[in-house]
Amino acid sequence: MFLRNSFMVFAISAAALGMAGCRQLPPSKPSSEWTPQEARGAAVYQAKCARCHYPTSTHSLHGPGLQALTKLKAMPSGAPPTDERLTAVTLHGRGDMPATALTDDQLSDLLAYLHTL
Numbered sequence: 001m002f003l004r005n006s007f008m009v010f011a012i013s014a015a016a017l018g019m020a021g022c023r024q025l026p027p028s029k030p031s032s033e034w035t036p037q038e039a040r041g042a043a044v045y046q047a048k049c050a051r052c053h054y055p056t057s058t059h060s061l062h063g064p065g066l067q068a069l070t071k072l073k074a075m076p077s078g079a080p081p082t083d084e085r086l087t088a089v090t091l092h093g094r095g096d097m098p099a100t101a102l103t104d105d106q107l108s109d110l111l112a113y114l115h116t117l
Helices: 002-021 036-048 083-092 104-114
Strands: none
Touching: 036 104, 083 104
């Protein structure tokens, strides 16, 4: 009886902690509402980023999912998701992520798109 009660307390506690740790991320901006710059950024994303990152999920593909990336307090690395940090990681790479060559316009468009996620 003691073991069964202990297991139930553990299971309920684990479920409560799991639910407390889950939070709803804000939805992505619908593509029908994108500005021209955000639409160009989506094209850059598809060409340069989509093979490794899901845009509207936090699940990992080859790299972390990017849903709500710019709305979080920290990226998976722990660094804040500022435009400066996103630029540095994109252009110079980090860990397993390779550097990505982009023009200034492509980078600006990509950052605008990332803010829609």
